[in-house]
Every structure is written in C-alpha cells, then in structure tokens.
Amino acid sequence: MSADSKFSTGRALLAVFGAGLVFGAGLALSGMTHPEKVLDFLDLAGPWDPSLLFVLAGATGVASIAFPLILRLTTPLLAHHFDLPDATAGIDRRLAIGAVLFGLGWGVSGYCPGPAIALLAALPDSGREALIFLPSMLAGLWLSRLPARVSRRQTARHGMPNAELGTPSLDRV
Numbered sequence: 001m002s003a004d005s006k007f008s009t010g011r012a013l014l015a016v017f018g019a020g021l022v023f024g025a026g027l028a029l030s031g032m033t034h035p036e037k038v039l040d041f042l043d044l045a046g047p048w049d050p051s052l053l054f055v056l057a058g059a060t061g062v063a064s065i066a067f068p069l070i071l072r073l074t075t076p077l078l079a080h081h082f083d084l085p086d087a088t089a090g091i092d093r094r095l096a097i098g099a100v101l102f103g104l105g106w107g108v109s110g111y112c113p114g115p116a117i118a119l120l121a122a123l124p125d126s127g128r129e130a131l132i133f134l135p136s137m138l139a140g141l142w143l144s145r146l147p148a149r150v151s152r153r154q155t156a157r158h159g160m161p162n163a164e165l166g167t168p169s170l171d172r173v
Contacts (some may be wrong), residue, residue, distance in 0.1 A: 013077040024118040030055045033119045035110020042107055069170070098144065105140075109133055 031037045032055055040049035042086075077084055106112050111133045119130040 008078065015078055024113060024121070026055075027115050028121075032112075033115045033122070035115075037110075038106065038112070039110040039113075106136075110131070113137060163169045 027033050030051065032052065038052060039051060040047055041052040070076075070083070111130070116130045116133045116137070120134075122130075
C-alpha cells in the first residue's frame with residue numbers, strides 16, 4: 001500500500017468518524033435515541049409525538065440540497081469513484097421482505113440501528129436495551145446473508161454461475 005493510499009484511507013476514515021459523530025450528536029440532541037420518542041410517533045391512537053417527522057424533514061432538506069451539489073463533482077473528495085445504487089434494480093421479494101422486517105423490528109422495539117449504536121454511549125444507564133437489540137440485529141444480518149453463502153458454496157462445488165442457480169449474485173447482496 002502506497003503512502004498516498006494510506007493517507008487517502010486515513011482521511012476517509014476520519015471523515016466517516018466525523019460524520020458518525022455529527023449523526024450521533026443529532027440523534028442524541030433530538031431525543032431519537034430513546035425508543036419512547038419513536039413509539040410515540042408510531043402510536044397514532046395514543047399521545048402522538050410529531051418530533052420524528054421534524055427530524056426526518058430536516059434530514060431530507062439537507063440531503064436535497066447536498067446531493068445535487070455533491071453529484072456535480074466528477075469524483076468524490078475521498079474516493080476514486082461514486083458508489084451509487086443501480087437505477088435498474090427494481091423492488092423484488094427480498095427487498096420487500098427486508099423492509100417489512102425492518103419496519104416491524106423498529107415498530108416493536110422503537111430502535112433503528114443508528115440510534116441503538118448511539119445509545120451505547122449512555123451505558124450503563126439507558127444503554128442496556130441496546131446491548132440486547134444490537135446482537136439481535138447482527139444475528140438478523142448474518143441470517144439474511146445465509147442464502148448468499150449457500151449459493152456461493154453451491155457455485156464453488158458445481159462450477160455454475162449464480163444466475164444459473166436462480167439466486168442473486170454476491171455483488172447485489
């Protein structure tokens with residue numbers, strides 16, 4: 001690894017760390033690390049709390065201004081190319097099931113991955129719930145990638161490309 005790429009990687013990691021700190025501070029300041037806030041937003045029959053809506057509106061506003069400015073660049077500041085989703089990838093069964101499971105998990109627990117990670121800073125007081133949620137989330141992520149692992153083993157064993165097995169390629173997982 002050249003000194004230039006080490007410097008570039010270091011700057012990128014520092015930028016990611018800084019963005020994570022800003023994100024976590026925003027979650028903490030808005031109270032979104034507390035599942036009660038999220039659950040009160042989702043509970044339309046009870047004491048509805050619209051504060052999550054304002055957080056989402058603020059994030060959408062910042063993104064709607066920042067993304068067009070960023071995409072005017074020919075390359076990102078800290079990477080060799082933009083890594084954007086493919087516009088041809090449609091909504092498939094796997095995406096729909098994942099969205100439903102994410103929504104159910106968020107609605108039942110009141111935790112989204114970002115706030116749960118930020119809540120670890122509140123240990124040992126209110127962060128104990130995150131110690132249950134985060135391992136469960138990681139187990140779910142591991143289980144969700146299990147079909148791709150099985151497909152990869154079958155491909156290695158039989159020498160067939162993933163498309164012939166009827167499973168998504170690992171590039172899309």
